[in-house]
Amino acid sequence: MGRAPCCDRARGLKKGPWTPEEDKLLVDYIQSNGHGSWRLLPKLAGLNRCGKSCRLRWTNYLRPDIKRGPFTAEEQKSIVQLHAIVGNKWSMIAAQLPGRTDNEIKNYWNTHLKKQLRRMGLDEPPPGPAAGCPAARHMAQWETARLEAEARLSLLAASSSYSGATAAATTTSVASSSSTAAEKACNKPADIFLRLWSSDIGDSFRRNRAAAAKPAVPAAPVKQEPLALPGPGDESSAASNETELAEAALEEYHMFLDFAGEELGLFHGRHGGFSLFPPLEVLAEASLDTAFK
DNA sequence: AAGGTTAGCAACCGCACATCT
DNA sequence: CAGATGTGCGGTTGCTAACCT
Numbered sequence: 001m002g003r004a005p006c007c008d009r010a011r012g013l014k015k016g017p018w019t020p021e022e023d024k025l026l027v028d029y030i031q032s033n034g035h036g037s038w039r040l041l042p043k044l045a046g047l048n049r050c051g052k053s054c055r056l057r058w059t060n061y062l063r064p065d066i067k068r069g070p071f072t073a074e075e076q077k078s079i080v081q082l083h084a085i086v087g088n089k090w091s092m093i094a095a096q097l098p099g100r101t102d103n104e105i106k107n108y109w110n111t112h113l114k115k116q117l118r119r120m121g122l123d124e125p126p127p128g129p130a131a132g133c134p135a136a137r138h139m140a141q142w143e144t145a146r147l148e149a150e151a152r153l154s155l156l157a158a159s160s161s162y163s164g165a166t167a168a169a170t171t172t173s174v175a176s177s178s179s180t181a182a183e184k185a186c187n188k189p190a191d192i193f194l195r196l197w198s199s200d201i202g203d204s205f206r207r208n209r210a211a212a213a214k215p216a217v218p219a220a221p222v223k224q225e226p227l228a229l230p231g232p233g234d235e236s237s238a239a240s241n242e243t244e245l246a247e248a249a250l251e252e253y254h255m256f257l258d259f260a261g262e263e264l265g266l267f268h269g270r271h272g273g274f275s276l277f278p279p280l281e282v283l284a285e286a287s288l289d290t291a292f293k
Numbered sequence: 294a295a296g297g298t299t300a301g302c303a304a305c306c307g308c309a310c311a312t313c314t
Numbered sequence: 315c316a317g318a319t320g321t322g323c324g325g326t327t328g329c330t331a332a333c334c335t
Contacts, residue, residue: 015304015305016303016304016305017303017304018303018304052305052306053304053305056303056304056305057303057304060303060304061303061304103302103303103304104302107301107302107303108301108302110301110302111300111301111302112301
């Protein structure tokens with residue numbers, strides 16, 4: 001279906017850098033009227049720009065909640081970690097970094113972090129046969145698997161401490177419907193995983209995993225069944241399911257730890273202090289105690 | 294001092310998806 | 315249901331300042 005380009009050159013709309021006067025017009029208009037339809041906004045605000053340009057200027061530069069200044073070490077770490085999980089989903093990454101825009105993060109990645117990682121031998125291999133180092137992807141896979149494991153523990157902890165829990169019945173609805181339990185779990189050491197699991201990052205991971213499960217390739221070394229917590233209509237079987245689930249999860253988690261121990265040990269050694277996640281020993285102690293009393 | 298190169302970033306472009314009619 | 319329209323997103327471009335020769 002064809003459609004006229006938003007920024008039609010023939011209409012003589014202005015392009016390029018914004019002037020302070022244009023900024024003021026845009027800010028004043030949005031602050032008093034909201035942006036409404038971006039297409040109509042330029043005309044209403046007295047700007048000779050296309051709506052798309054206005055939206056971009058507002059969301060990336062003029063929005064009052066935008067955080068300016070250099071990225072902190074914490075933000076850098078988060079970007080690297082999140083990028084390892086979701087890839088170039090800049091908007092998802094930005095959603096985890098309050099005050100930062102996707103464009104800003106994208107630029108920062110392309111101009112700073114990419115180079116840093118390349119220097120560390122952690123970036124995607126350069127074009128060419130058998131070139132480069134697989135460590136980064138390998139690490140991302142394991143960090144991702146670990147993220148899921150911790151999220152499962154957090155969810156189990158939350159559901160078992162929430163009497164009459166009405167947690168989600170499927171993995172895809174965990175995020176929205178287990179918020180009460182999630183809130184209760186937020187004082188627990190592993191709550192960061194629950195928050196991540198409940199965010200777009202978790203969604204993205206679940207989708208990727210579902211996609212990866214489709215090919216006829218044999219299953220991954222560590223079996224990762226979808227997490228199925230009891231739903232609202234399953235109360236009769238909820239108790240037994242919960243026990244089975246806890247046992248299965250514990251067993252699986254031990255398998256995971258056994259299998260992953262060496263790999264993760266290598267990663268931690270290689271990238272010393274690089275991980276967003278607490279060390280496994282700490283998690284195993286804190287989360288297992290809470291979840292499987 | 295001048296010209297060339299590089300780095301950083303704002304802005305644009307085009308595609309994909311969501312929503313509306 | 316199909317087409318039109320609006321919006322968001324990721325990739326890319328182009329400008330500018332800093333740095334180098």
